[in-house]
Amino acid sequence: MNDAKKIMKKKAVIKAEMDKALPKAQSDALWREATETLDGFLARYSALPRGVHMHTDSRILPSAAIYLTVKNAVGPERAYRIIEDAAVRSCAEIERKLRKLMKLPGMRGLFIRVWDPMTKKLFASGNGFQNVFYPKKKDEYRMDITACPYCRTFTELGCPELTKVFCENDERIYGRLPGLRFERTGTLGKGAERCDFRLKKG
Numbered sequence: 001m002n003d004a005k006k007i008m009k010k011k012a013v014i015k016a017e018m019d020k021a022l023p024k025a026q027s028d029a030l031w032r033e034a035t036e037t038l039d040g041f042l043a044r045y046s047a048l049p050r051g052v053h054m055h056t057d058s059r060i061l062p063s064a065a066i067y068l069t070v071k072n073a074v075g076p077e078r079a080y081r082i083i084e085d086a087a088v089r090s091c092a093e094i095e096r097k098l099r100k101l102m103k104l105p106g107m108r109g110l111f112i113r114v115w116d117p118m119t120k121k122l123f124a125s126g127n128g129f130q131n132v133f134y135p136k137k138k139d140e141y142r143m144d145i146t147a148c149p150y151c152r153t154f155t156e157l158g159c160p161e162l163t164k165v166f167c168e169n170d171e172r173i174y175g176r177l178p179g180l181r182f183e184r185t186g187t188l189g190k191g192a193e194r195c196d197f198r199l200k201k202g
Helices: 002-009 012-021 024-044 050-074 076-102 107-122 149-156 160-174
Strands: 130-133 140-147 180-183 195-201
Touching: 002 024, 002 050, 012 024, 012 050, 012 076, 024 050, 050 076, 050 149, 050 160, 076 107, 076 160, 107 130, 107 140, 107 180, 107 195, 149 160, 160 180, 160 195
Parallel strands: none
Antiparallel strands: 130 140, 140 195, 180 195
């Protein structure tokens, strides 16, 4: 249980949303139950490649464990809202920090340039993704994801709807950064054939 408890300690934002939405005793009990569920998920997916664990262990499995546990107790709408509200809060903090960075001279161009090595590391095939990487253009980055461990694993666990939260996190973080345009036409989690990423100055 140690790994599950360590992971859950890092999900304080979700716990705070649970405490706001539910009586404290119920929230605490459900948190303990979700920790046990996560422990089972970690064992179930222990044989995944190391790169996939980067996504499953820190994001996918704990979110699913919490959501499914809360859903069984209070229904899907309230459970989804807890996960979504936590995502909104977390993304707002990241966006705030990035907004400050974008004010620095040359940062917008640098930010776009680092997307190439960053995405090829985080979203590599060894991490459970399939991608289309487009030729580089000045002040623009473009990539498509055609297969995703978030969509795949959430579906396997019976909560495909959670994929949408993580799809929307990109828009929450990058969609309103000053001097940049983040464009997307669809995502796997919302029924499209691919998740398209396009970031450019503008």
